[in-house]
Amino acid sequence: MNTLIIYFTGTFNTRYLVNKIKDRLFKLNSNYHVDTLEVNKNTLVKDLSSYNLIIFSYPIYAFNTPSLYIKYLKKLKFYNKNVKYIIAKQSGETFAINNASSNELYNLLRFKFKINIKNINEYHFILPYNIHFKFNDNFVKEILNYNIKLLEIMIYDLTNDITNIKLKTNIIYNFISYIFRIQRLGGYINSYFYKVNYAKCSRCYKCINLCPINNIVLDKKTNKIKFNNKCLMCMRCSFYCPSDAINIGLLKSWKVNWKYDLTRIEQDNSINSDYIFKQKEFFFKGYYKVIRRINERYKEIINNSK
Ligand SMILES: Cc1cc2nc3c(=O)[nH]c(=O)nc-3n(C[C@H](O)[C@H](O)[C@H](O)COP(=O)(O)O)c2cc1C
Incomplete structure (x- = not known):
């Protein structure tokens, strides 16, 4: 087959x-x-x-x-x-x-x-x-x-x-x-609440490289990580952040970090x-x-x- x-x-x-x-x-x-x-x-x-x-x-x-x-x-x-x-x-x-x-x-x-x-x-x-x-x-x-x-x-x-x-x-x-299905709007709304903790962030840019829809970019002017509003809420960026530096806004209390082996x-x-x-x-x-x-x-x- x-x-x-x-x-x-x-x-x-x-x-x-x-x-x-x-x-x-x-x-x-x-x-x-x-x-x-x-x-x-x-x-x-x-x-x-x-x-x-x-x-x-x-x-x-x-x-x-x-x-x-x-x-x-x-x-x-x-x-x-x-x-x-x-x-x-x-x-x-x-x-x-x-x-x-x-x-x-x-x-x-x-x-x-x-x-x-x-x-x-x-x-x-x-x-x-x-x-x-x-x-x-x-x-x-x-x-x-x-x-x-x-x-x-x-x-x-x-x-x-x-x-x-x-x-x-x-x-x-x-x-x-x-x-x-209304939760699909959640990614749009939540994108205004994402934050990166730069005290923890190692600037590996794994989040930018991993995002399945290229929603995370580096703002060249400020040199900061920026979340656009097309987020799918797939959690990949925060889940795989090696320094646990991403605050996932409204879903913060539901955050799970780092993969299961x-x-x-x-x-x-x-x-x-x-x-x-x-x-x-x-x-x-x-x-x-x-x-x-x-x-x-x-x-x-x-x-x-x-
Ligand atoms: C935004 C979001 C919504 C979810 N909703 C459900 C759900 O309705 N029911 C459920 O059993 N699991 C839910 N989950 C858990 C995921 O389905 C589960 O962790 C899955 O294994 C993730 O698969 P992935 O690693 O391929 O993305 C949800 C996860 C996310 C991130």
């Missing part, structure tokens, strides 16, 4: 997931040809006519798809005949409202590109938050194990021609998700992966529920494959 994975990433969790998907497809069959396309401000319009499997991958932002990603997809031409589609989205929470985050993407594929909705399968991976709070290593390990199983399920469905796998949504989730956590067998199971609070119950559901389906496919 000639495959293309089109993805957007803020803090590179989606890039990690995309590489996992790519490796897994290659393991399935070394003849699998997999191209990846990361969407940013400069991504060129891609001809999709040679692909028969297209995978969409993105981080959920306020129960929605990132606006830049949708804008880019609108420029493409999608085909219906002999093409399979997969949505492999990811986010930090298991709230069911996240299920509605693909509505805009579905509508685009269905109404603009006349794609048969049955040919689209959808999966929600979990990766650690880049906002709110930092997940600890045990928590991360447990969700990485969950992702491995979900990926196996995705591959099983693909290879066994199981179609029309959808995440359940309802009128309330759809409505909340729609209302939350996912590969190390994945490989370190001394890290226990029974964190979520031991938690009692409501927030963790959601994770526990989805993990249990995935374990059940995973067992089923292992039994079927015997």
Whole structure:
């Protein structure tokens, strides 16, 4: 199968997931040809006519798809005949409202590109938050194990021609998700509140170089870092700032700084992966529920494959 994975990433969790998907497809069959396309401000319009499997991958932002990603997809031409589609989205929470985050993407594929909705399968991976709070290593390990199983399920469905796998949504989730699209204005408003702490800033200009839409520039007159108002609130600049010098304005109290070493956590067998199971609070119950559901389906496919 000639495959293309089109993805957007803020803090590179989606890039990690995309590489996992790519490796897994290659393991399935070394003849699998997999191209990846990361969407940013400069991504060129891609001809999709040679692909028969297209995978969409993105981080959920306020129960929605990132606006830049949708804008880019609108420029493409999608085909219906002999093409399979997969949505492999990811986010930090298991709230069911996240299920509605693909509505805009579905509508685009269905109404603009006349794609048969049955040919689209959808999966929600979990990766650690880049906002709110930092997940600890045990928590991360447990969700990485969950992702491995979900990926196996995705591959099983693909290879066994199981179609029309959808995440359940309802009128309330759809409505909340729609209302939350207003957060896209947040980047514009917040751009007036970003500040750089020059006592900490090492002038490495990593923030300028990393911004996916070139929204951060060096003001030559003042020699200061300036934020324009096209911000996507992807968090990449503050997340990767080596000296933690960026104040992210209105979202300051939700700031998480510096990356998760996912590969190390994945490989370190001394890290226990029974964190979520031991938690009692409501927030963790959601994770526990989805993990249990995935374990059940995973067992089923292992039994079927015997
Ligand atoms: C502006 C913003 C909004 C977010 N909204 C949600 C959300 O609605 N639901 C959720 O589960 N996670 C949410 N997250 C968390 C991200 O989806 C999560 O950290 C993801 O792994 C980031 O992926 P990336 O590294 O590819 O950007 C949000 C993160 C940001 C920055």
